[in-house]
Amino acid sequence: MKKTVNNRAWLLVAPVMIVVLFSALLPMMTVVNYSLQDAMAENHFFWNGDSWFRDLLNPHTEIGSRFSGALERNLIFSFVVLLIEVPLGIALALALPRRGWAVGPCLVVIALPMLIPWNVVGTMWQIFARADIGLFGAALTGMGLHYNDTQDPVSAWFTILVIDVWHWTPLVILLSYAGLRAIPDPFYQAARIDAASRWSVFLNIELPKLQRVLVLAILLRFMQSFMIYTEPFVVTGGGPGDATTFLSIDLVKIALGQVDLGSAAAMSLVYYLITITLCWIFFTAMTQLDLLKET
Amino acid sequence: MARIDLVDLAHSYGGHHADPASFALKPITMTWRQGGAYALLGPSGCGKTTLLNLISGIVTPSRGKILFDGVDITPLTTQKRNIAQVFQFPVIYDTMTVGQNLAFPLRNRGVPKVEIEARVAEIARLLDLTPYLSRKATGLTADAKQKISLGRGLVRSDVAAVLFDEPLTVIDPELKWQLRSKLKALHRDLDLTMIYVTHDQTEALTFADTVVVMHDGRVVQSGTPAELFEKPAHTFVGYFIGSPGMNVVAAEVRGREARIDGHTIALDRSYDALPPGAKIEIGVRPEFVDVVAPAPELLSATIERIDDLGRVQFARVRVGDAKFAARVPPGFAACDGAAGLKFDPAHVHVYADSRLVEGAAQ
Numbered sequence: 001m002k003k004t005v006n007n008r009a010w011l012l013v014a015p016v017m018i019v020v021l022f023s024a025l026l027p028m029m030t031v032v033n034y035s036l037q038d039a040m041a042e043n044h045f046f047w048n049g050d051s052w053f054r055d056l057l058n059p060h061t062e063i064g065s066r067f068s069g070a071l072e073r074n075l076i077f078s079f080v081v082l083l084i085e086v087p088l089g090i091a092l093a094l095a096l097p098r099r100g101w102a103v104g105p106c107l108v109v110i111a112l113p114m115l116i117p118w119n120v121v122g123t124m125w126q127i128f129a130r131a132d133i134g135l136f137g138a139a140l141t142g143m144g145l146h147y148n149d150t151q152d153p154v155s156a157w158f159t160i161l162v163i164d165v166w167h168w169t170p171l172v173i174l175l176s177y178a179g180l181r182a183i184p185d186p187f188y189q190a191a192r193i194d195a196a197s198r199w200s201v202f203l204n205i206e207l208p209k210l211q212r213v214l215v216l217a218i219l220l221r222f223m224q225s226f227m228i229y230t231e232p233f234v235v236t237g238g239g240p241g242d243a244t245t246f247l248s249i250d251l252v253k254i255a256l257g258q259v260d261l262g263s264a265a266a267m268s269l270v271y272y273l274i275t276i277t278l279c280w281i282f283f284t285a286m287t288q289l290d291l292l293k294e295t
Numbered sequence: 296m297a298r299i300d301l302v303d304l305a306h307s308y309g310g311h312h313a314d315p316a317s318f319a320l321k322p323i324t325m326t327w328r329q330g331g332a333y334a335l336l337g338p339s340g341c342g343k344t345t346l347l348n349l350i351s352g353i354v355t356p357s358r359g360k361i362l363f364d365g366v367d368i369t370p371l372t373t374q375k376r377n378i379a380q381v382f383q384f385p386v387i388y389d390t391m392t393v394g395q396n397l398a399f400p401l402r403n404r405g406v407p408k409v410e411i412e413a414r415v416a417e418i419a420r421l422l423d424l425t426p427y428l429s430r431k432a433t434g435l436t437a438d439a440k441q442k443i444s445l446g447r448g449l450v451r452s453d454v455a456a457v458l459f460d461e462p463l464t465v466i467d468p469e470l471k472w473q474l475r476s477k478l479k480a481l482h483r484d485l486d487l488t489m490i491y492v493t494h495d496q497t498e499a500l501t502f503a504d505t506v507v508v509m510h511d512g513r514v515v516q517s518g519t520p521a522e523l524f525e526k527p528a529h530t531f532v533g534y535f536i537g538s539p540g541m542n543v544v545a546a547e548v549r550g551r552e553a554r555i556d557g558h559t560i561a562l563d564r565s566y567d568a569l570p571p572g573a574k575i576e577i578g579v580r581p582e583f584v585d586v587v588a589p590a591p592e593l594l595s596a597t598i599e600r601i602d603d604l605g606r607v608q609f610a611r612v613r614v615g616d617a618k619f620a621a622r623v624p625p626g627f628a629a630c631d632g633a634a635g636l637k638f639d640p641a642h643v644h645v646y647a648d649s650r651l652v653e654g655a656a657q
Contacts, residue, residue, distance in 0.1 A: 189353050190386040192373040194400040194447060208389035 034265035052266035063254070063263050070247045071274070074226055077246065081164050081225040082218060088165070089172025089217065090210070094202075096177055107177070110170045122234025125163050129235065149236060153243035156236045160244055163231050168224065172217045179213035180206060215286040219279055226275055247271050297363040297455040299327040299350065299488070304359035306345055311357050319345045321512040322359065327456065327490065332482045334503035335492045338535070342512040343492045347458050350490070351380045363455045380458040381448040384465060385440035387432040394419070394428040397446045404451075418446045421481055437465045442474070449481060456488040463498065475502055496536050508532050524580070525642065530649045533578050539602075539609055539620040542584065546577045548645050553577050556615040558594045563640040564654025573647040581620035583642035586610045586627060586634040593635030596621075612636070 038048040058064040096106055116124070129149045131137040140147040149159040183205065191201045229248035232238055238245035238253075245253075251271065255264035305322040307313040315321070320342040327333060335343040348354040350361060352373035360369050368376055379400070388396055397415045406414075419425045422442045427435065432443055441462065448457050459478075463471045479502055482489050493499050499506050500520040507517040508531070516528035527533040533541030547554040551565045560577070569575060589595050596612040601623055608623035612634060621636055645652045 184384070186382040186384060187386050189348075189351075189373075189380070190382060190444070190447075192353065193351065193378065193380045195374045195403040196399070197403070200403070204388040204390045 031265045031268055034261045035269055038262050048262060052262040053270070056263065056266045056270060063267075066242075066245075066250055067247075067267060067270075069242065070245055070250045073243075073245065074228075074247050077160070077228065078222055078225045080161060081168075082221055084161070084165055085169045085172050085221055086214065086218060089169050090176045090214075092169070092173045093176035093180055094206070096173075098181070107174070110173055112170075113167050114170050116167070118230035119234060121163060121167055122231050125159065125231070126235045129159050151240050153240055156240060156244050159235060160228075160232055163235065164225060164228065167231075168221060171220065175213045175217045176210055179210040183209050211286070211289070215283065218286070219282055222282060223275060223279060226278070297488070298329050298365075299456060300362040300365070301325050301327075301350075302360040302362065304346075304349060304356055304361060306342075306349055306354060307357045313357075318357070318512055320349065320356075323514050325507075325514060325517065327488060329488055330486055331488055331505055332479070332503050333488075333490045334499035334506045335490060335509060336494065336496060336499040336506055336535070337509035338494055341509040343494075343509050344460055346509070347380070347460055347490065347492050350456070351378045351458055352376045353380075377453065377455050378458065379448040379451055379454045379456075381444050381460065381462045383461045385437060385444045387440050387443050389431075389433045391432060392429050393424055393432050393435070393443055396432050396443050397424075397428075397450050400447055400451055414450055414452065418450045421449075421484070422446050422477065438467065438470055438474075441465055445474075445478070449485065449487070452485070454487065456490055459489065459491040461493055462491075463493075471498075478502060496538075500536075508535065510535075526644065526651070527578065528651045530576065530578055530646050533580070537580060537582075539581050541578045541580045542619045542621075543576050543578045543646070544614075544617040544619070546575060546645075548575050548577065553643070553645070555594065555617070560594065560638050560643065561640050562643055562645070562654065564656060566645050566652060566654045569645070569652060570647050574649075576646045576649075577643055578646055579638060579643045581609055582622055583639040584619065584621040585624050585637045586612065586621045587624070587637050588627075589633050589635040593637055596634050596636050598632045598634050610634070 035052055036048060036050075037045040039045055055061045055063050056067050059068045092110075096110075097103055113121075125136075128134045129137045131141045131148050137147060137149065146152065147155045147158075149155045187205050187209075188201065191205060196204070227248055228246055229252070232244040232246060232249055233252075236244045238249040242250075247267070248271075251264055251267055254260045254267065301323055303322050303324055304320065305315075305318055306320040307318040309317060323346075335346060337343050345354060349356050352368075352371065356369065360367050362368065363377070388399060391399065394415055397418055398411050401411045401414060415428075416425070419428055422445060424439075424442055424446060427439065432440065435443075445459075445462060448459070463474060466474060475498060478489070478491075481487075491499070491502050493502075500523075504519065505517060506520055506523055508515050508523065508529075510529065510531040516523060516532045518528075523532055523536050527536070527541060530541070530543045533543060544555055546560075548562070548566050548569060550567060551562045553560045553562055555577070586596070586598065587593065594614060596614045596619060599611045599613055599618075601608055601610045610621050610623050612619045612621055614636070619636065645654065
């Protein structure tokens with residue numbers, strides 16, 4: 001059948017385009033604008049070329065060293081988050097009941113942390129982690145551990161990681177659980193007939209069938225953890241020192257604390273490009289695996 | 296390799312205390328002999344897959360025992376039962392090559408490597424999978440994948456039985472025929488007991504030497520294709536096997552005579568001791584009823600239409616309220632749709648409450 005060409009079809013997408021224009025494109029162009037100019041008082045702008053970017057990407061400048069330090073912390077954080085949450089999520093999804101009355105209550109309880117807003121999570125944990133009155137902090141201190149999330153960098157990192165794992169492993173669990181439920185029973189029955197071990201069932205049936213949902217889980221968890229802001233902002237304030245100062249925290253400090261709009265704009269654009277590029281690499285790598293397997 | 300005995304075996308998905316009438320499999324006792332090619336035939340929901348899953352141990356019976364060579368294996372798990380099963384839809388291990396897929400059941404059981412290689416090569420040759428052995432199994436077509444599933448079912452030489460659960464559903468008709476012949480050849484070559492579940496009578500009759508017909512959770516007849524055709528033990532077998540199915544009509548039977556619509560049909564045997572109060576019917580296959588020119592001594596019928604099946608023609612006729620299918624002999628010319636029905640007495644059977652009644656010979 002021949003496709004008809006009718007440019008009036010653009011009218012159908014026009015409303016969405018207009019919304020996107022105002023919600024994303026125009027604000028972003030403002031950022032691009034800031035990143036290429038220097039602002040004086042009373043809104044006098046001067047063309048500044050690429051020098052904000054050159055400063056930012058040069059680790060020997062003040063802003064450059066802050067940026068590279070925060071970027072390194074971000075990468076480590078996201079990597080550790082994925083390393084913990086993905087295996088843990090799969091393991092917990094495997095442990096959930098497959099059918100029966102317990103399925104509903106289990107899923108609801110698991111999904112609860114995801115329903116709590118970020119700043120509430122932060123506030124909850126800020127109190128929860130306090131060494132004097134917080135259950136978590138006091139319990140760790142009571143066990144004789146040296147724990148103080150506002151003064152000790154290791155404690156601070158540990159706390160932020162625990163918060164993220166608590167808050168977002170449920171997403172990986174739910175995605176994996178849905179993926180596992182989609183595997184037809186005969187696969188398990190055939191594995192029993194073939195006398196496959198539990199481990200072999202996991203490796204040869206469950207993991208390959210989970211691949212698609214895991215691509216999704218890893219992408220979502222990477223993006224969200226790479227953009228982490230509220231938890232360290234509320235719980236540690238980016239400290240102690242700059243131990244938990246991630247890119248987003250530093251960005252807000254530069255933009256709103258120091259009102260250094262040029263640097264902040266350049267930084268947010270680079271930050272944005274890094275996020276998109278890494279997501280693209282993840283996605284391509286994991287979908288290419290599919291094609292590789294078929295040949 | 297074993298004889299399989301089912302002793303008073305029954306299953307209900309509703310638990311032990313469910314109403315016996317609701318059992319997916321009503322209590323049965325039967326024997327499957329070593330090396331037999333069996334087909335379990337019946338419509339969807341008749342309990343055939345349940346029976347298969349009970350034998351393989353995927354489902355634990357609510358009642359009764361399963362014996363392999365006289366040894367009770369009911370409490371054993373699927374892994375320990377030494378049984379192979381092939382499912383309706385292809386099951387392959389995505390991570391493995393075709394060869395590794397075929398070797399998997401043997402490798403898990405610790406079979407020596409040399410033996411695995413020999414066996415995999417043999418099965419691959421029998422199923423024409425040899426060129427694909429080192430390919431990943433994921434990228435293949437559905438029927439190639441199903442061949443791999445079949446291969447995994449056949450690769451173990453020591454199994455008590457290989458169970459097939461409608462294995463050719465996903466296969467194209469042309470290939471279906473080939474694969475079925477292949478399975479039959481494999482059955483001869485490998486000397487395995489095979490139980491083949493299907494709802495397709497052609498599939499059952501061409502594959503098996505013994506066909507077990509199931510209906511509503513019961514085995515209604517077990518016999519050779521010829522027995523099922525010539526002497527259905529239950530009116531259901533009559534309907535279900537043969538196309539068109541057997542004619543079954545209510546009749547009054549006395550001695551060697553059956554009366555339908557005021558007309559008397561001669562029977563080959565004598566039925567004097569019919570259970571009182573039972574619903575009495577006679578059954579006769581269309582192949583053993585001829586439509587001929589009307590005559591006073593014949594049961595008269597009205598022809599509604601004639602179906603030409605190519606090799607043979609069947610007439611759909613009406614006798615009073617009852618419908619009949621009857622063979623149209625070559626050279627028959629219908630006049631005004633009126634015809635007489637000529638029965639072959641040797642093939643007219645009498646049923647009491649749907650079950651065959653054996654007549655007395657004299």
